[in-house]
Amino acid sequence: xxxxxxxVAKLAGVSSATVSRVINKPDIVSEETKKVVHSAMEQxxxxxxxxxxNLRQSRSGFIMVLVPHINNPFYIKVIEGIQEISQQKNYNxxxxxxxxxxxxxxxxxxxxxxxxxxxxxxxxxxIDNSLLGDIDYTKYPVVQCSxxxxxxxxxxxxxxxxxxxxxxxxxxxxxxxxxxxLINGDKRFIYAKNRFTGYKQTLDEMGIAxxxxxxxxxxxxxCQSAMIAATSLLDMENPPDAIIGVxxxxxxxxxxxxxxxxxxxPQDISIASFDNTNMTVLAEPSITSISQPRYxxxxxxxxxxxxxxxxxxxxxxxxxxxxxxIIRDSTLL
Amino acid sequence: xxxxxxxVAKLAGVSSATVSRVINKPDIVSEETKKVVHSAMEQxxxxxxxxxxNLRQSRSGFIMVLVPHINNPFYIKVIEGIQEISQQKNYNxxxxxxxxxxxxxxxxxxxxxxxxxxxxxxxxxxIDNSLLGDIDYTKYPVVQCSxxxxxxxxxxxxxxxxxxxxxxxxxxxxxxxxxxxLINGDKRFIYAKNRFTGYKQTLDEMGIAxxxxxxxxxxxxxCQSAMIAATSLLDMENPPDAIIGVxxxxxxxxxxxxxxxxxxxPQDISIASFDNTNMTVLAEPSITSISQPRYxxxxxxxxxxxxxxxxxxxxxxxxxxxxxxIIRDSTLL
DNA sequence: CTGAAAGCGCTAACAG
DNA sequence: CTGTTAGCGCTTTCAG
Numbered sequence: 169x170x171x172x173x174x175x176v177a178k179l180a181g182v183s184s185a186t187v188s189r190v191i192n193k194p195d196i197v198s199e200e201t202k203k204v205v206h207s208a209m210e211q212x213x214x215x216x217x218x219x220x221x222n223l224r225q226s227r228s229g230f231i232m233v234l235v236p237h238i239n240n241p242f243y244i245k246v247i248e249g250i251q252e253i254s255q256q257k258n259y260n261x262x263x264x265x266x267x268x269x270x271x272x273x274x275x276x277x278x279x280x281x282x283x284x285x286x287x288x289x290x291x292x293x294x295i296d297n298s299l300l301g302d303i304d305y306t307k308y309p310v311v312q313c314s315x316x317x318x319x320x321x322x323x324x325x326x327x328x329x330x331x332x333x334x335x336x337x338x339x340x341x342x343x344x345x346x347x348x349x350l351i352n353g354d355k356r357f358i359y360a361k362n363r364f365t366g367y368k369q370t371l372d373e374m375g376i377a378x379x380x381x382x383x384x385x386x387x388x389x390x391c392q393s394a395m396i397a398a399t400s401l402l403d404m405e406n407p408p409d410a411i412i413g414v415x416x417x418x419x420x421x422x423x424x425x426x427x428x429x430x431x432x433x434p435q436d437i438s439i440a441s442f443d444n445t446n447m448t449v450l451a452e453p454s455i456t457s458i459s460q461p462r463y464x465x466x467x468x469x470x471x472x473x474x475x476x477x478x479x480x481x482x483x484x485x486x487x488x489x490x491x492x493x494i495i496r497d498s499t500l501l
Numbered sequence: 502x503x504x505x506x507x508x509v510a511k512l513a514g515v516s517s518a519t520v521s522r523v524i525n526k527p528d529i530v531s532e533e534t535k536k537v538v539h540s541a542m543e544q545x546x547x548x549x550x551x552x553x554x555n556l557r558q559s560r561s562g563f564i565m566v567l568v569p570h571i572n573n574p575f576y577i578k579v580i581e582g583i584q585e586i587s588q589q590k591n592y593n594x595x596x597x598x599x600x601x602x603x604x605x606x607x608x609x610x611x612x613x614x615x616x617x618x619x620x621x622x623x624x625x626x627x628i629d630n631s632l633l634g635d636i637d638y639t640k641y642p643v644v645q646c647s648x649x650x651x652x653x654x655x656x657x658x659x660x661x662x663x664x665x666x667x668x669x670x671x672x673x674x675x676x677x678x679x680x681x682x683l684i685n686g687d688k689r690f691i692y693a694k695n696r697f698t699g700y701k702q703t704l705d706e707m708g709i710a711x712x713x714x715x716x717x718x719x720x721x722x723x724c725q726s727a728m729i730a731a732t733s734l735l736d737m738e739n740p741p742d743a744i745i746g747v748x749x750x751x752x753x754x755x756x757x758x759x760x761x762x763x764x765x766x767p768q769d770i771s772i773a774s775f776d777n778t779n780m781t782v783l784a785e786p787s788i789t790s791i792s793q794p795r796y797x798x799x800x801x802x803x804x805x806x807x808x809x810x811x812x813x814x815x816x817x818x819x820x821x822x823x824x825x826x827i828i829r830d831s832t833l834l
Numbered sequence: 835c836t837g838a839a840a841g842c843g844c845t846a847a848c849a850g
Numbered sequence: 851c852t853g854t855t856a857g858c859g860c861t862t863t864c865a866g
Contacts, residue, residue: 553860
């Protein structure tokens with residue numbers, strides 16, 4: 169079997185405590201003994217057993233990142249940001265998908281109580297944050313990312329969806345569009361609520377009446393639902409001259425429906441989206457999209473989590489980052 | 502702090518061994534004591550501390566899945582399959598991305614020696630399997646997935662790339678195409694080598710001379726490289742009448758270039774790809790693609806890994822799954 | 835069916 | 851700067 173710290177100690181002629189110090193606090197060990205210990209470690213091909221260390225320090229060295237589903241490219245970059253920070257802190261990431269199933273989430277959350285993981289970053293967007301209700305966030309370090317709960321002392325990092333939508337609608341209006349349709353997600357999601365607010369505010373300010381028929385909701389962000397929504401929009405007697413999808417897949421699907429109806433983008437209709445994943449560039453024409461600072465969201469969320477893991481009484485920070493509009497061919501008039 | 506097994510034992514008036522049995526081997530405990538213990542656990546809101554258990558059993562309860570990058574949708578489904586099986590086995594997954602950097606891989610592989618993880622599924626495609634050379638696969642459970650090493654006793658599950666390419670080329674020929682271009686990945690990758698073999702074999706069999714100018718290699722599977730390759734193909738004096746990309750992004754990029762040159766797909770040129778991710782459906786026209794059994798690859802690889810974790814001397818299985826061609830608009834003549 | 839006792843491998847006081 | 855000692859929380863013999 170593999171060698172232990174006391175094997176090394178014996179071979180080096182020192183105590184296991186000293187070996188431990190060589191590994192963890194090399195500064196307080198004399199050069200000479202360090203040399204002896206290192207050579208013993210090498211001879212025995214020794215690697216510290218993390219399980220022993222974990223028990224002793226009662227830390228697992230893992231954080232959990234709970235997302236709905238990684239087939240949504242939005243999460244990929246966020247996860248990268250999280251992994252960047254956690255690696256700096258010598259922590260591993262356990263990435264969990266709940267497939268929007270609260271039962272699965274509940275199982276994963278047990279990992280906090282069982283000490284499988286030391287903290288949790290919640291990218292879950294379960295409606296009404298029901299999930300958060302199951303977690304004792306006073307006891308375990310938890311940070312929300314993207315989605316967030318109002319009036320709850322849980323740290324979060326999110327993006328200013330209202331503002332992002334405002335800039336997008338304003339821009340479309342500036343290109344002369346007046347019948348701007350919106351394909352939104354379930355309004356019980358905060359992002360959907362906020363984006364709708366931005367949409368409504370901007371039209372209100374410009375004195376444009378809201379046409380309820382121009383607003384569609386999809387229960388899931390996939391091609392099928394999106395195509396149904398887009399078809400009903402484009403089949404209207406007085407169809408929209410622009411469509412905003414709250415996710416790239418929605419916009420791409422809408423564009424596909426427009427093509428099928430013989431419409432040209434952007435000549436006949438403008439198309440815009442949120443998320444700015446690489447689909448927007450691969451599409452023909454390329455799609456104007458709202459780029460959220462996904463990587464930074466991940467980094468910030470992870471930083472916040474470590475703040476709380478280091479000090480459970482640290483101030484609860486709740487921050488909102490700004491998004492950016494990337495204008496591409498699909499709206500260029 | 503949270504309660505321990507001996508707190509529960511004390512409250513229930515039994516030994517901690519009995520509490521342990523209630524949790525792990527309930528069958529050999531009397532109904533009565535079980536009841537008492539359960540109620541004590543509830544009163545104390547007890548959850549077993551996994552760190553203690555792990556040390557005792559010297560297992561971490563984690564397996565590692567090492568992939569190049571999860572922005573490649575190919576891996577997403579494989580990972581899902583892996584997670585499905587590992588969850589059944591009460592194992593957690595540590596998903597690691599090496600960003601095609603051997604130094605990062607090397608760091609992760611230490612986790613095996615440190616016992617942070619109990620096994621490894623390698624989806625890495627580092628050229629020449631250099632990575633595998635760093636792992637003592639006789640000592641630690643390792644399974645390769647997708648990529649594999651010939652003549653090495655490491656279990657793997659892969660897909661019959663040669664056969665898949667053969668069927669695709671044969672099909673394109675059957676639609677009348679004769680100048681079929683190939684945008685391939687670095688030939689030192691096994692998948693690239695095998696797909697090239699399938700391409701060459703089929704053309705040879707049909708008595709069609711290989712035009713080397715029709716074969717392009719990209720060092721990375723992104724839009725930029727792909728567009729450069731596609732542009733040089735379509736700028737030829739005698740351009741191809743079909744382009745196969747070994748990944749969806751490559752094909753989509755090629756299609757974009759074709760559009761820019763005023764060509765129509767499939768009328769002027771056929772486009773086909775490997776991977777069959779949802780981009781192929783979102784594209785207009787939708788793209789003919791080779792669908793690999795990604796989910797099953799993940800499941801099989803994970804099953805193999807547990808076989809080896811359960812029994813290090815288990816027979817080394819090396820299996821090859823079949824891919825399927827999905828015909829869509831981009832090649833319909 | 836249950837209890838006592840040992841110990842997984844490590845780190846952290848404490849003492850020198 | 852280093853050694854001694856204790857113990858993290860759990861499971862697993864071995865007895866009974």
